[in-house]
Amino acid sequence: MNLDYTAEEEAFREEVRAFLRDKLPKRLSDKVRQGKNLTKADMEEWHAILNEKGWLAPHWPEKYGGTGWSVMQKFIFETEAAEAHAPRIIPFGLSMLAPVLIKYGTEEQRQHYLPRILDGTDWWCQGYSEPGAGSDLASLKTSAVREGDHYVVNGQKTWTTLGQHADWIFCLVRTDNTGKKQEGISFLLIDMKSPGIEVRPIKLLDGDYEVNEVFFTDVKVPVENLVGEENKGWTYAKYLLTYERTNIAGVGASMAALDELKRIARTTKRNGKLLIEDPLFAQRLARLEIDLENMKTTNLRVLDAAGKGGAPVAESSMLKIRGTEIRQQIGDLMRRAAGRYAQPFVEESFEEGYNGAPIGPQWSGTTSSEYFNMRKLSIFGGSNEVQREIITKAILEL
Amino acid sequence: MDFSIGEDRQMLADTLRRFLSNEADWEKRLKVIETEPGFDRETWRSMAELGVLGALFGEEAGGFGGTAFDVAAVFGEVGRSIATGPWLATLMAGRLLAAAGESDALGAVIAGDKVVTWAHLPAHDSDSGEEHDVTASQDGDGWTLTGAKGVVDYLGAADLVVVTAGERAFLVEADAAGVARAGYKMVDGGSGGELRLSNTPARELSGVGAEDIAAAEAMGVVALAWEGVAVMDQLRDQTLEYMRTRKQFGVPIGKFQALQHRMATLALEIEQARSAAINVAARFDSAERAKSVAAAKYTLARVGSLAAEEAIQIHGGIGMTWELPLSHYAKRMVMLGHVLGDEDEHLARYIELMREGD
Numbered sequence A: 001m002n003l004d005y006t007a008e009e010e011a012f013r014e015e016v017r018a019f020l021r022d023k024l025p026k027r028l029s030d031k032v033r034q035g036k037n038l039t040k041a042d043m044e045e046w047h048a049i050l051n052e053k054g055w056l057a058p059h060w061p062e063k064y065g066g067t068g069w070s071v072m073q074k075f076i077f078e079t080e081a082a083e084a085h086a087p088r089i090i091p092f093g094l095s096m097l098a099p100v101l102i103k104y105g106t107e108e109q110r111q112h113y114l115p116r117i118l119d120g121t122d123w124w125c126q127g128y129s130e131p132g133a134g135s136d137l138a139s140l141k142t143s144a145v146r147e148g149d150h151y152v153v154n155g156q157k158t159w160t161t162l163g164q165h166a167d168w169i170f171c172l173v174r175t176d177n178t179g180k181k182q183e184g185i186s187f188l189l190i191d192m193k194s195p196g197i198e199v200r201p202i203k204l205l206d207g208d209y210e211v212n213e214v215f216f217t218d219v220k221v222p223v224e225n226l227v228g229e230e231n232k233g234w235t236y237a238k239y240l241l242t243y244e245r246t247n248i249a250g251v252g253a254s255m256a257a258l259d260e261l262k263r264i265a266r267t268t269k270r271n272g273k274l275l276i277e278d279p280l281f282a283q284r285l286a287r288l289e290i291d292l293e294n295m296k297t298t299n300l301r302v303l304d305a306a307g308k309g310g311a312p313v314a315e316s317s318m319l320k321i322r323g324t325e326i327r328q329q330i331g332d333l334m335r336r337a338a339g340r341y342a343q344p345f346v347e348e349s350f351e352e353g354y355n356g357a358p359i360g361p362q363w364s365g366t367t368s369s370e371y372f373n374m375r376k377l378s379i380f381g382g383s384n385e386v387q388r389e390i391i392t393k394a395i396l397e398l
Numbered sequence B: 001m002d003f004s005i006g007e008d009r010q011m012l013a014d015t016l017r018r019f020l021s022n023e024a025d026w027e028k029r030l031k032v033i034e035t036e037p038g039f040d041r042e043t044w045r046s047m048a049e050l051g052v053l054g055a056l057f058g059e060e061a062g063g064f065g066g067t068a069f070d071v072a073a074v075f076g077e078v079g080r081s082i083a084t085g086p087w088l089a090t091l092m093a094g095r096l097l098a099a100a101g102e103s104d105a106l107g108a109v110i111a112g113d114k115v116v117t118w119a120h121l122p123a124h125d126s127d128s129g130e131e132h133d134v135t136a137s138q139d140g141d142g143w144t145l146t147g148a149k150g151v152v153d154y155l156g157a158a159d160l161v162v163v164t165a166g167e168r169a170f171l172v173e174a175d176a177a178g179v180a181r182a183g184y185k186m187v188d189g190g191s192g193g194e195l196r197l198s199n200t201p202a203r204e205l206s207g208v209g210a211e212d213i214a215a216a217e218a219m220g221v222v223a224l225a226w227e228g229v230a231v232m233d234q235l236r237d238q239t240l241e242y243m244r245t246r247k248q249f250g251v252p253i254g255k256f257q258a259l260q261h262r263m264a265t266l267a268l269e270i271e272q273a274r275s276a277a278i279n280v281a282a283r284f285d286s287a288e289r290a291k292s293v294a295a296a297k298y299t300l301a302r303v304g305s306l307a308a309e310e311a312i313q314i315h316g317g318i319g320m321t322w323e324l325p326l327s328h329y330a331k332r333m334v335m336l337g338h339v340l341g342d343e344d345e346h347l348a349r350y351i352e353l354m355r356e357g358d
Helices: A007-023 A026-033 A040-053 A071-083 A091-104 A107-118 A233-242 A251-267 A279-307 A313-342 A364-378 A384-394 B007-023 B026-032 B041-049 B052-056 B068-080 B087-099 B103-110 B210-245 B257-282 B289-320 B325-336 B343-356
Strands: A124-127 A143-147 A150-157 A168-174 A185-191 A197-203 A209-222 B116-119 B135-139 B142-153 B160-165 B168-173 B179-185 B191-204
Touching: A007 A040, A007 A071, A026 A040, A071 A251, A071 A279, A091 A107, A091 A124, A091 A168, A091 A185, A091 A233, A143 A168, A150 A168, A150 A185, A168 A233, A185 A209, A185 A233, A251 A279, A251 A313, A279 A313, A279 B257, A279 B289, A279 B343, A313 A364, A313 A384, A313 B257, A384 B257, B007 B041, B007 B052, B007 B068, B041 B052, B052 B068, B052 B087, B052 B103, B068 B087, B068 B210, B068 B257, B087 B103, B087 B116, B087 B160, B087 B210, B116 B142, B135 B191, B142 B160, B142 B168, B160 B191, B210 B257, B210 B289, B210 B325, B257 B289, B289 B325, B289 B343
Parallel strands: A124 A168, B116 B160
Antiparallel strands: A143 A150, A150 A209, A168 A185, A197 A209, B135 B142, B142 B191, B160 B168, B168 B191, B179 B191
16 A cells, blocks of 8 residues: 555656646736636636646547546646646536536537637536525426427526626526426527526625526527437436546645645734644644545545546545535634634725735735635535435445 | 555455454453453464464564554454454564564564563552653663553553663563552453552663654554554444334434434545545655654544444444443444544644644
8 A cells, every 4th residue: 555656647747747837827826826806817818728738628538639647647637736726627618518518419519519618719607506406406497398490498597607707508407397307307508698598696795706697588599409318418417426526625725725824824923923833723723634634545545446447426425525624624714814804805805906005914805705605615516415415325325 | 556455464354354253253252351351362372373463563573564554454353353452562562572672572472472561651640640650770780660650451461561661661571570560451341450660670672762662652553543444444334234224213214314414424534534544554654654643543533432422322222232242342442542642642743743844
């Protein structure tokens, strides 16, 4: 048993590090490190840099522009990029839609959509959740009725992340009401410029506009925009859950955030004493670091099993639960580290180029907003309670 | 990266597993924990004759293993069957005997002819409330020891005792002059005792210093971590089995979400503890040893008591009984947390290292 990377993996890690050193713009990594808001242009800039290198779609088969990396290489890439404070890759087109098209789409759909995802022509968003369908996603009601060579779509999607930037939305829609609710769902690709679509932003508790409501009123969608078969959409949606999710625990992002937290704890004084010398703060920090160190190995064990051909669905659920808990706890400690200075709410300072006079510690301005924003981690992507249901069935066999 | 324990170690573990299930079955365990030494000396000797104890030591010391993962393979089986016997004592004392080149004494231990234990931590004096430790005095060419050590594993059964005094370690014959032993049973089976020494002649373990003692303790934590994870696996599996069969309100209690989610959390925590056990063994020979020892022992104790408490709670009344093996597993689990420093001590140690380091 050993935890070391092989010589090849080590060389690959060096290659990734060198790439990040040369190509990741400092302007972007600074914004990520400081928790500032990324614009659409920022995210597109990073995508384009990765695409030029051929590293934008590590999870795709090589013939469509994937990298041909092993599971461990993907993990190394994701971890190194996060540790270097690279912007995250926006997953909707690259990691969510594309695998479904590759597995269930037609060759025409693949040839049309995949290159446009890579070169940034199309920005995709995800139309899954509805006001009445959250954890119970299969009870969704947005309907698509076939009329000649079109579907007519009516209904509402919500929590549509970055929908304000999107050119297209992939939607789960109801095409049949007669049988089991899972068996009347279809997977539809909809142009956001279609008449009858209205996007309304939702202001979140941290003041940010990240998610939207999307309303559909008699929206006409050509039938060739159906993916796979009618009423089989639930299978395709679930496929995403079994699709390898090497980064679900967000180990790299947590490692980067913990490093930043430790730097803060070593340099920030409260009541005349460095935070790292405060026994209660130090204890919270130590517990967290130990849990993350254990998580890293748990993640590697799951990847090792996946690399040997396993499909560790329920293990992914464990990684999701503990990974998000750890990330939330780091945010929690950042907020605590700020002390009284967690309170000022200067939204303008979240934007690049803000020139106002700093208030309190340089890093403290975004801590509370980040902390509240991170509540989402245990809610989205299947809430952590839903993940426990998956563990119950697939691992505990209860 | 490689997460397999290795073929040879797996064979050793399988051999030990078969031996323990045949020669130290549950009925026998229940009887033996009522006896004074708390283990069966004959069974111990036959186990040693199989060569199992040699796995704990390197070839230069007369063994055939001695790496962290060799130790891990053996203690995983100790945990699976919550075997009694001076396993940890043999490991700890034996590592110091090996460091001193005491091949005769260690040879007799590996062969099962002699039982050795190690006396390291001070005794708590009931009258004064103070901790009393052992001090060593030079006496001509030799040494004598005076003082006390507390909660010494299998003290009553030991032929040899490795006693630490400051940064030195000594070998004491259990029947030497000035040795007084007050034995007792232990909560999780087996036995322990309070050791008092009064001008007791002792042989210094030459060349053994603070670093060797720390290394032996670190290896002890490796053993405890792997024993602990095996006990956790048993607690989880026995509880899941009970949840599938025990019915209340007309359904198996495993159908209740309140219990399902607690078990899902526990299962996740156990995997974290397993990772901590892997980390401490994999990093044993690296600069990160001290940190991963503290992390592993802290994690073991934290997750271990969670596992024990959840297992008893979900079993309900039957989990409170002596009759059910589960309760014995729960006791072993919690007691492992008290050996070689508890959760808080190791967390404090980790914090120290965190402040110093990286």
